[in-house]
Amino acid sequence: MAERTVTLLIVDDHPVVRDGLRGMFASAAGFRVLGEAADGVAAVLLAAELDPDVILMDLRMPGGSGVDAIAELTRRAARARVLVLTTYDTDADTLQAIEAGATGYLLKDAPRDELFGAVRAAAEGRTVLSPAVASRLVSRVRSPGNDALSGREREVLRLVAKGTSNRAIAGVLFISEATVKTHLTHIYGKLGVSDRAAAVAVGYDRGILGRAPAG
Amino acid sequence: MAERTVTLLIVDDHPVVRDGLRGMFASAAGFRVLGEAADGVAAVLLAAELDPDVILMDLRMPGGSGVDAIAELTRRAARARVLVLTTYDTDADTLQAIEAGATGYLLKDAPRDELFGAVRAAAEGRTVLSPAVASRLVSRVRSPGNDALSGREREVLRLVAKGTSNRAIAGVLFISEATVKTHLTHIYGKLGVSDRAAAVAVGYDRGILGRAPAG
DNA sequence: CCCGGCATCAACCGATCGGCTGATGCCGGG
DNA sequence: CCCGGCATCAGCCGATCGGTTGATGCCGGG
Numbered sequence: 189m190a191e192r193t194v195t196l197l198i199v200d201d202h203p204v205v206r207d208g209l210r211g212m213f214a215s216a217a218g219f220r221v222l223g224e225a226a227d228g229v230a231a232v233l234l235a236a237e238l239d240p241d242v243i244l245m246d247l248r249m250p251g252g253s254g255v256d257a258i259a260e261l262t263r264r265a266a267r268a269r270v271l272v273l274t275t276y277d278t279d280a281d282t283l284q285a286i287e288a289g290a291t292g293y294l295l296k297d298a299p300r301d302e303l304f305g306a307v308r309a310a311a312e313g314r315t316v317l318s319p320a321v322a323s324r325l326v327s328r329v330r331s332p333g334n335d336a337l338s339g340r341e342r343e344v345l346r347l348v349a350k351g352t353s354n355r356a357i358a359g360v361l362f363i364s365e366a367t368v369k370t371h372l373t374h375i376y377g378k379l380g381v382s383d384r385a386a387a388v389a390v391g392y393d394r395g396i397l398g399r400a401p402a403g
Numbered sequence: 404m405a406e407r408t409v410t411l412l413i414v415d416d417h418p419v420v421r422d423g424l425r426g427m428f429a430s431a432a433g434f435r436v437l438g439e440a441a442d443g444v445a446a447v448l449l450a451a452e453l454d455p456d457v458i459l460m461d462l463r464m465p466g467g468s469g470v471d472a473i474a475e476l477t478r479r480a481a482r483a484r485v486l487v488l489t490t491y492d493t494d495a496d497t498l499q500a501i502e503a504g505a506t507g508y509l510l511k512d513a514p515r516d517e518l519f520g521a522v523r524a525a526a527e528g529r530t531v532l533s534p535a536v537a538s539r540l541v542s543r544v545r546s547p548g549n550d551a552l553s554g555r556e557r558e559v560l561r562l563v564a565k566g567t568s569n570r571a572i573a574g575v576l577f578i579s580e581a582t583v584k585t586h587l588t589h590i591y592g593k594l595g596v597s598d599r600a601a602a603v604a605v606g607y608d609r610g611i612l613g614r615a616p617a618g
Numbered sequence: 619c620c621c622g623g624c625a626t627c628a629a630c631c632g633a634t635c636g637g638c639t640g641a642t643g644c645c646g647g648g
Numbered sequence: 649c650c651c652g653g654c655a656t657c658a659g660c661c662g663a664t665c666g667g668t669t670g671a672t673g674c675c676g677g678g
Binding site: 201202203204205206207208209210211212273275296297298299300303348349350351353381382383384385386387388389392393397398 | 416417418419420421422423424425426427488490511512513514515518563564565566568596597598599600601602603604607608612613
Binding site: 553554555556578579580581582585586589598 | 653654655656657658659664
């Protein structure tokens, strides 16, 4: 069973990373890289064409995010298992990827052997999570949904981060200022803060706000 | 002159990236990778031992940052030129690396040929900047220091990001609330915002606040 | 049916914020 | 000397914020 060759598709917008991954799997027995893609859209097309066992995917790429690609693969009932391999393990990313259908989630600093093992496990449909991600999921399961912002709340937070007053937010979203305040009260409670500035900071820390360049 | 072999030291905490870079330079003529390091401290030691022409260095690594390593190499008058290769191009990172002595600065999504050219240029002591970094430096030179926060201003901003009120900040910093407000007025002016929430957001966008995981 | 999550809304009021107006003093550079 | 940057401080006041108290309605799941 460990002798079965696992076929791979590598999805990352960084040439260095694609090369590094290809080189790693080329030098290890039991893996075959079928192809590479630099963005989510190409990944979905190539997966349909090449039908790999496992797709190694970064989450943050220009032109369609990894999460969207995973969701699309899931929608198409693609055979491939998606193993997320990324620099970040922020809350928003982790959960979205897993909810979209990813089988595993590893950070890019994982040693080679751990990566190989994770790919094999993913090919067999087993879930592999980096320790940090596993820990975070455990916490989330213990207090489900407690700190996940609703879509509307995220909208409000984004406008707050732009410096928009409650009154102006009400105008933008066609709601009353009282509703804006209510949303903010919920946001503060979920993020464990007491004012808008701290909410923005936690929003960035958790990946709700801002977007770093592709990882 | 283009036939001269450039020797390299690769510094990055991600095995994937180190492998990718080594593979890239192995498949190109005119380069030789002398060694690899996973953190800044090891980089400084290896540079002294191997004496490479160019050091390819990431800025964010555990156990001593890239900027510190660059500064130490500069202090030791190491022969090697440092080419920063990183995921980010935030203001704080860019300037710090260049001020510490880096010869060039490229983003990891640079195509192979651009990377090769940059390494050759760095070996000759020529400065190579990615377009985004170049553009930012030009803006900085046009209005030097205009939007750089003073140390005190950064202290105030960090406390604001924690949700501390002006009055409490005054207590923490042993100043009057009027002084806190004055600092904030300066901060808002420099960051081009009108309230604390937006200041925190821009603080994150510019790398003044927060720290993302290693790139 | 009940419950929870989400979205919506109102009023009151004390606290805080930020603009605006001023000011002083120190330091380094030209 | 002057100038700019930095740090410090004061007072006034309108606007905004956030806590608190309530409320309604929709939807889906048990």
